[in-house]
Amino acid sequence: MTVLRYTVPPENDGCRLGLFLRMQGVTAGLIKSVKYDGDGFFADDRAIRTNEPVHTGQCIRFALPPERETSVVPQPVPFSVAYEDAFAAVLDKPAGIAVHPTLNYPDGTLANGWLYRLHQQGKDGIFRPVNRIDKNTSGLVLCAQNAFAAPLLAGSARKCYLAIVEGTMPLGPGRIEAPIARRGDSIIGRCVRADGKYSLTEYTVLAAGHGHSLVACIPRTGRTHQIRVHMAHIGHPLAGDSLYGGSDKMIARHALHCGIICFAHPLTAKIVRVESALPADMTALAEAENLLQGWTLTQLPCE
Incomplete structure (x- = not known):
């Protein structure tokens, strides 16, 4: 059971509990769930209602309510x-x-x-x-x-992807600001179109070979297939991405890997950064195209 605790600072003295909790980042839905599905809220060792005031120095605590049931069946899956x-x-x-x-x-x-x-x-x-x-x-x-x-x-989550794209791109930063819409000839396909949703991808070309380039991409919006669509739009589809014009001769799937995630920890607000190295298939292609020199994951931004 996870129990959350907050000490009331002087500037929140007299504030109603419900408002105080919202100021700490607790959602209205969770407050309601604790009230009706959990054990309620406590100020020090006394039960307290959400419309009651809190006072300086009080320890406000509550246990997260039990998880709801899920229909997902447990199965061994590699990760x-x-x-x-x-x-x-x-x-x-x-x-x-x-x-x-x-x-x-x-x-x-x-x-x-x-x-x-x-x-x-x-x-x-x-x-x-x-x-x-x-x-x-x-x-x-x-x-x-x-x-x-x-x-x-x-x-708070931010992501940095590594993509191997077709063609030789100039080293350094760039940005693609182009609206993305559904593609009429495909159930899942997307395209750049004037009536699409605003979409922005910032990127840095890390290495360039004779036929492919390695690009670090930070999507500033979260559209379906955003990086794949944007890179194809500027004439550099992802290697292996046959849906958007890439060739699958050197890799059997689109060459895209979420290599870095950064987020503010929900309890401490401290920034946590997690990295994942290129998988074997993308590493093999990058080695063949001499794209692994001159950069490291730890040097890449993710903000």
Whole structure:
């Protein structure tokens, strides 16, 4: 059971409990759940209602209510855990595994694997991904461990992707600001179109070979297939990305990897940075094109 505690500072003396909790980042939905599904709120050792005032020096505490049941079936699925504490977990997903069950992928997903891991540890819980990546994109997925952490992680998470694109690009930074819309000839495809949603990708070309370039991409908006669409739009589709004009001769899936995630810890607000090295298939292509020199993950920004 996770118990949260807050000490009331002088500037919040006399503030109603409900407002005080909202100022600490506790959502209205969680406050309601603690009231009706949990054990309620306490000021020091006394039960307190949300419309009562709090006072300087009081310790306000409450236990997070039990998790709701999930329909996801626990199944062994390959992934690794890059970071974990009571509030956040960062999972490193191989390419070829969907993040959560869908009509096309009802099982064998990262969600199934996470529930299996919890059950193996004798724990209950649900799968709360803060960011989602495509089935054939590899790399880091940030998950909230409870309802308190979820909105705080969602609001602070930043990601840096590594992409191998076709063509030789000039080294250094760039940005692609182009609206993205659904593509009429495809159920899943997207395209740049004037009536699309505003989309911005910032990138840095880290290395360039004769036929491919390695690019670090930070999506400032969260559109479906954003990096893939934007890079194809400027004439540099991802290697292996046949949906958007890339060739699959040298790699069997689109060459995109979520290599860095940064987030503010929900409890301490301290910035946590988690990294994941290029997987074997992208490493092999990068080595063949001499794209691994002159940069390291730790040097790349993720803000």
